[in-house]
Amino acid sequence: MVHENKTYIKELDCFKAELSEKDFKAFSSFIYTEFGIKMPAVKRIMLQGRLLKRIRSLNMNSYTEYKDYLFSAEGHKEEIFNFLNVVTTNKTDFFREPVHFDFLNSTVLPNHINGNQSREAFKIWSAGCSSGEELYTISMILNEFKRSNVSFNYSMLGTDISKNVLSKAARGVYPFNKVDIVPLDLKRKYFLKSKDKENPTVKVQSELQRNLNLKFLNLMDSSYSNITEKFDVIFCRNVLIYFDRATQEAVINKLSMHLKVGGFFFIGHSESLTGMDVPLEHIKPTIFRKK
Template sequence: MALKKDKNESEQRFPCLNPKMSDSDFGKFSKLIKEEFGIKMPPTKKTMLEARLQKRLRALGFDNHAQYCDFLFSPGGFERELTQLIDVVTTNTTDFFREPKHFELLLSTVLPDLCQRSRRPVKIWSAGCSSGEEPYTLCMVMNEFAENNRDFNYSLLATDISTDILRRAMNAVYPMSKVEVVPMALKKKYLLKSKNKAKPLVRVKPELRKKVDFRRLNFMESFPFKDHKDIIFCRNVVIYFDRATQYTLFKKFCATLSKGGYLFIGHSESISGMELPVRQIAPTVYQKV
């Protein structure tokens, strides 16, 4: 007859695969995430954070969130783990030609206006670029505009807080389903098909990839570049911040814009009630005055 094993012995040998996070530990995580990254983490996000941290617990050999919390708040752990934590916390949802009216406005109004006012290269910033679909879409649009405007040139900066997502953006490899929205003419011109039919993938062509300067940036820190931008795309990013942080960030964006420059935000975002030096020219599109 098999002996009945002690409960504590079983728990030690087979730790819980889905450990629950204490309210105390969640409070520490939430405070840190808000202070370091500006991202609000209300109690309703506790279950989500529990699930997303599972991979880090397994990678580090921890049995529960309390052990991970102790490690994170240790001097060496904080330095080693902070970039890993932000990769876990951030949500990266994006598409090629997302919110297409923005790109139509670029071609019809914004770029002609900028070209008329100055012959210098247009400086564009994709802030919160995620896995790269937005900056590569911008490159396609800019290149198409350049074909009909021989003196036009541009530079494009793309930033994100997640080092993991930036690596994916720089690699520029996407499943075929991701590029279904890209017009066929642009697919043929700017994308390369994988020869492996078992894995239908595409990669952005080198001449487009080299146009994008990818950098890591935490919006809670000072912006490290001093040149003013003519166009800033920051769409569906500030929704993760509280209203006060949103206002602070929009003021920083406006300070970074050149006079007459354009700010594009997401359709789920608003600057209503904020005192900013901009005028609205279209839904979710603003020009610095």
């Protein structure tokens, strides 16, 4: 960590510039307006560090020069997704917040089988799927359930605002230590280990990707017109924390329009719907059902 800090300071000295308060406010306002993400003053140094490499790769000389380019018609079209990939945080893991997957397996899926006489496919959406660890965790649960319920069919949708992480999710390749948390029997069934001993990775088996569709989506859009299905379950975990309260409520209401009546909605453990006007009833901590 000390080495990383020294490297960052050295780069900053060579750059001979810093992110001014004026430019930070301009970036912060843009991030909030375009993506609904809060960027308070305490994150100024973080944003400065994250933008540094991108600016240097474009051979620019200052944050102001980069800002002017980004806000231009040409820059907005060509640079917007690179900018977004730089400023967003995409922290995720396999089997993160495992109580949700336990509830999915023990309650949601059996209820679906028992109450689904028409044998409709089970549909699940991960909104803010990041690099795919959540999606493939869900896919393991669904595939295991299908092994003992042969008539069960499903489809999965993963959406994110970052095309960079959607590409990672599509590849399904992860550092080997990423799957340490995955139970050994599932690891053996659903992951292929690379032969590269210096940089060991794993790749998800095609079985986990068979019923998966990935799409770009900005949750700040006025409607989600490119999402046409109604879902039995929506995961929107550790996404709402980046929005203010009014934006959170608006996003949840838009997501809920694509949730079947009686369908389940999962949020992260650091998030809350208390006091919001949304069509969801509380079932368990961080688990809700559409009224």
